[in-house]
Amino acid sequence: MNTTISADYSLILGKLSLDVSFAQKFFENFMEAVAGYDLTEHELDQLRSLDKDKFQYYMENILMKSCDCDSCCNGGEGSGNCSECFSSCCQ
């Protein structure tokens, strides 16, 4: 594992990227979200500097564009919001 960052720091990044409810809590109440994790001051500063607006942008905009169709070669959920190929197999 990368020795320059702590295991808990990686864990929080992992949680932020996968667990939407954790991410919401993180941006609403930072200290509460990181309580109990073993983080250095530098890591706390790094986490505090996360840009909530950019984060939301990725959540909202990229999610909208993400492929949601199992029929597509890169599928996802079943809402049919095709985008990765943005077409069927038709020319």
Add this chain to the structure above:
Amino acid sequence: MDRSRYVGTFSIQWHITNDCNNRCKHCYMFQDGSYEEEKKNELKFEQLIKILDDIKNFEEKWGFNINNFFITGGDPLLRKDWKLFIQELKNRGKTIHMMGNPETLTEENLNFLSEVGIKQFQMSLDGLEKTHDDFRSKGSFKRTVAALSKLKSRGIKASIMSTLTPINREEFFELMEYVVKETDADGFAFDLVASVGNAALITERFTPEDIKDIFTQYLEVKNRLYREGYSTQISEKSSLFKLLHYDNDDFNPYNLEENMAISGCHIGYTCFTIISDGSVMACRRLPMKVGKLPEQNIEEIFLGNEILKKFRRPQYYEECGKCKFFKVCRGCPSVVYGEKNDPFAKHPLCFKSLIKKNDTYSEIKEVPMDTTYEEECKLIKSHYNNIYRNNYDSYICRDKVLRLIGMLLNNKEERRTFLKEPEKYVQDKNINMQKDEIMFTVYYLDGIKQGKIANPIKYYFKNNLL
């Protein structure tokens, strides 16, 4: 109705008419002798409804979710009762995508499409104005660009599909930039021409070197346009793009043994095509009929047809079957057919021998052909084996998975090392992970989406390293 046992979304490309106001140079519709016959035998509205009822029966009996309908033609709006049919699909809760021509997008038709709530409308541009008009008809380029704006003004997602041929390659990137920068298109995609129908008359040919160069440049232009702030969805429709991502350590075709296929060409797995006379094709670009509706039913065609079954089995592919990209690629059998008259032949444009990595060989794992419908259904459903979706809540509680993902998101070099050889990486790092957990991590970190991973937040971290 309890839909919990239903899997995936399955799509049908439905050519409700072959009536068309264009005669494009590369169109697959004008196969020798069949066009007029198909036109004469266009299905009546009652037959369309009968097929929809059959689809419903198939869904309920076998647990498939046939949700996406790509309605096209010819120009689908030239069929007299097209609105009735679209409304019927809507009433049945289906998602409707349409592919047509700009000429019939009148105010009245646009209003209907907007009100009924189609998902998207796709049109084609095959080059800059002169080339495109030469392919299709005079004035078509301007009409298409204008139609994009009309669609957008009514809140209908509009996309451009381009067919790359040796004829239009010189201006392809100029077209791509034009669509992204100057039009109201929400998306741009392209695919390689399949030399069937009118396209068989195009005598120039691509080489694998050409395709590798074009695809490499496409990714460069795409990334530059995104860096410049353009938001048009620029798609990587061809599965061959994965070879470039693989070579760049940004993708790994890592898979669980029990998955027959997880992405790649749709053929035989997640879609089929119905043409105007009810004939069923594995893909519209592949002139091989696999059934006839409504005379036959979906069940016997999709679960029983021998050609479709072959497409699900690696042993029938001359080259793809022994490639480790089989589960995520399978090339494009229609392009192969156009060149070799055999969809299972070696893909003449695959450039895997030209990438830096030379480890794409994989042993063929034969799958028996003499299956029951139940067994065939299970095989198809393995395509939808979505460990991400099915076990998401479980994975986000596993600290070792989260910790590894968090660390790799924040360290590009480690991420590349992991994606090169995921199993070796966790072994070397002494991380105790199951294969499905490794696969989940690979899917999440891959530079392109595969295996139904659609969580976008990773892009925040990948683009905003801490």
